[in-house]
Amino acid sequence: MEKLKKYFEDIGFTGEALEKILESVILIEFKKNDFVVEEGKVAKYFGFVESGLFQYFVMVDGVEKTTYMNIEGTFLASVLSFVSQKPALESIRALTDGKLSLISRSNLKKLVTEVPGFKDFYIALLEHTICGIDASRHDLIVLTGEERYAKMLKEEPHLLQQIPLQYLASMLGVTPRHLSRIRGQVR
């Protein structure tokens, strides 16, 4: 859990506090196509991507719809499920081999009450998460598939290179056929 450790060091956790945090976290390896969270089951962990590419998706009428992607160095969770302990609306699985640092809800709560400063970190994390989801929701409402593609091309070209186009298409809310059309127009 090198990456996670560095992350917490960078935001100012040291010594005992850092130790307590890292003790509460487990490191799990995932093979390509392994599930982290299954739609309909309660998400047990909040994760941090040490390595690999992870896909969030839902089955709709037998077709898989990608709702989100996580790359290295970002937090991963079926937030709604983890937070409310209700069944997850989506599944998460590894698209490549990879590793996750995972923390359970009970361990997280313990850190929140026991480690000084952790509550504020958790608040900041929640606020950051809200901003991400809200911005994404905003884009879904305001932009067309084509505009979302253009935005991605501009703002996260590294993601675009990592994600197979079929997944990218459903993330953008269009069919692969239509993404092909969009890409054709750009050229």
Added chain:
Amino acid sequence: MEKLKKYFEDIGFTGEALEKILESVILIEFKKNDFVVEEGKVAKYFGFVESGLFQYFVMVDGVEKTTYMNIEGTFLASVLSFVSQKPALESIRALTDGKLSLISRSNLKKLVTEVPGFKDFYIALLEHTICGIDASRHDLIVLTGEERYAKMLKEEPHLLQQIPLQYLASMLGVTPRHLSRIRGQVR
């Protein structure tokens, strides 16, 4: 701010804590069409709807798109802006005369540090907000306009009665023309 007071009493705040909370909040009246937040400006307040109906919207190519609605007894905020202090992506305005209890970010932060238990309330509020936004985002991805209408009809018929159809249409992500089509089919 009767409704807000009752809300905090119900979740267990009393005496001095409750007083401190209410002292940090201001009550503002809004006339129909008054703005609470303007797109492009930083949202100064987190609000609670004492009365009235409030609409979140964005202008897209000269057309207004409704992104959300708040009714009595719910929390109102351009969350992303309030939390990150970046310019708001959407405007919020009163669709009817109404009243809001408002708290500034600095006052909120003060409550978080000074009032026992308030930090936990704020965490719960953030978590609850995340669930709401995440579920809404999920619906945007997974459901069609027609299905979103059906869901609303089933789960929040009271909202449906209060919201003029033109706003409802853009909330569902369709044109009024198409909503009319959808409603025609249901009959």
Added chain:
DNA sequence: ATCATTTCTGGACATTTGTCCAGTATCCTC
């Protein structure tokens, strides 16, 4: 390197949804 598998592209056509608009219906004001 070869073959099999998976992914990507783009044609032809179908469906969904949007645009424009005119006719009603509803609501508000005096």
Added chain:
DNA sequence: GAGGATACTGGACAAATGTCCAGAAATGAT
């Protein structure tokens, strides 16, 4: 309760996007 403003419906047509599919390209396993 009459007149004007605003909101709602639905026809005709247009544009955007989906479905189905076959061939090309890329990737992976032996």
